[in-house]
Amino acid sequence: MVGSITHFLHPQHQLLISKDGTNYACNMCDVVSSGRRYHCDTCDFDLHECCANYPETLDSFFAHPWHTLYITADSEGERYCDLCVDRVQGFYYSCILCGFDMHLHCSLLSQTVKTEFHPAHPLILVPSGPDKDCVACGESKGIWSYTCGLCAVKLHVKCFIESKVGSNGQKRHHHRLEKFMGELGKAFLDGAAEGISSALS
Numbered sequence: 001m002v003g004s005i006t007h008f009l010h011p012q013h014q015l016l017i018s019k020d021g022t023n024y025a026c027n028m029c030d031v032v033s034s035g036r037r038y039h040c041d042t043c044d045f046d047l048h049e050c051c052a053n054y055p056e057t058l059d060s061f062f063a064h065p066w067h068t069l070y071i072t073a074d075s076e077g078e079r080y081c082d083l084c085v086d087r088v089q090g091f092y093y094s095c096i097l098c099g100f101d102m103h104l105h106c107s108l109l110s111q112t113v114k115t116e117f118h119p120a121h122p123l124i125l126v127p128s129g130p131d132k133d134c135v136a137c138g139e140s141k142g143i144w145s146y147t148c149g150l151c152a153v154k155l156h157v158k159c160f161i162e163s164k165v166g167s168n169g170q171k172r173h174h175h176r177l178e179k180f181m182g183e184l185g186k187a188f189l190d191g192a193a194e195g196i197s198s199a200l201s
Contacts, residue, residue, distance in 0.1 A: 005038060007047060008056050009071075009091075013040045015047060026051055029104060030090040054104050058093055062111050063125070063144065064100045069093040071104070081106055083125075083144045084158040106157065113146055115160060118153045125157070134159055 004014045009028060015038035023034050028051040038047040058069040063083060072094045079088050083106045093102045112122045117135045123146035132152060133140050136159035146155040 005052060007038070007052055009047070010040060010043065010045050013042055013045075015040050015045070015052070018046075028052075028054070028091045051104065054107070058107060061093075061102075061107065063102070064095055064098070067095045067097050067100075069095055069100070069102065069107075083109065084156070084161060085142050086158055106161075109157065109161075113160065115146070115155060115163065117155050117159075117163070118148055118151065121148045121150055123148050123153070123155055128154055136160075136163065 004016045006014055017036060018039035019036050021034055023032055024037060024039075024046040025032050026037070026048045027045050028047055031048070033048065037049065038052050039045065054071065056071055061069055070093065071091050073091045079092075079094075079101050080086065081088050081092070081103045082100050083102055086103070088101055088103055092104060093107055094100065109125065111125050113125075114122055125144055126147050127143060128145040128147055132145075132154040134142075134145065134156045135153050136155055139156075142156045142158070144157055146157065146160055147153065
């Protein structure tokens, strides 16, 4: 963690490391945390280390390779992540042309994962219809799912994330979500697909 950064969400001041241990809400993801973060005293602006590492744009993302995705907070009405189908709040990635929306942390998901729900084979994240029930929740919903083509097993993205960190909506799981995001972020920044899969397994 470097001592100071200039970030595109807050270009008017440098953000410095703060280690005071007080609770804060990250200005990018809205998750409440404590401990080290990047902070602007003048504006009371805070960023998780992992959130500070998200690129402003994503090109050729595997789930939407046709157009560039931009970080935005411009949300008219309710919008939902196309990968996990949860509501997006705060900043998120969006395609201006297609309306594809995605949580920041969902951009770090690996296209292939191993999971206890189907240990026999890796699961691949692909578009999926509602014809198969999720192996975790038993429901048929969602646009994208982790799927085993050999065994016709389907696992919702949301169910996969919650198997790692619990329900995002419960306050006690926020620190686990931050840790999960941090592990994914480190692997992502190292440019190692195997590292991302390892963080998820």
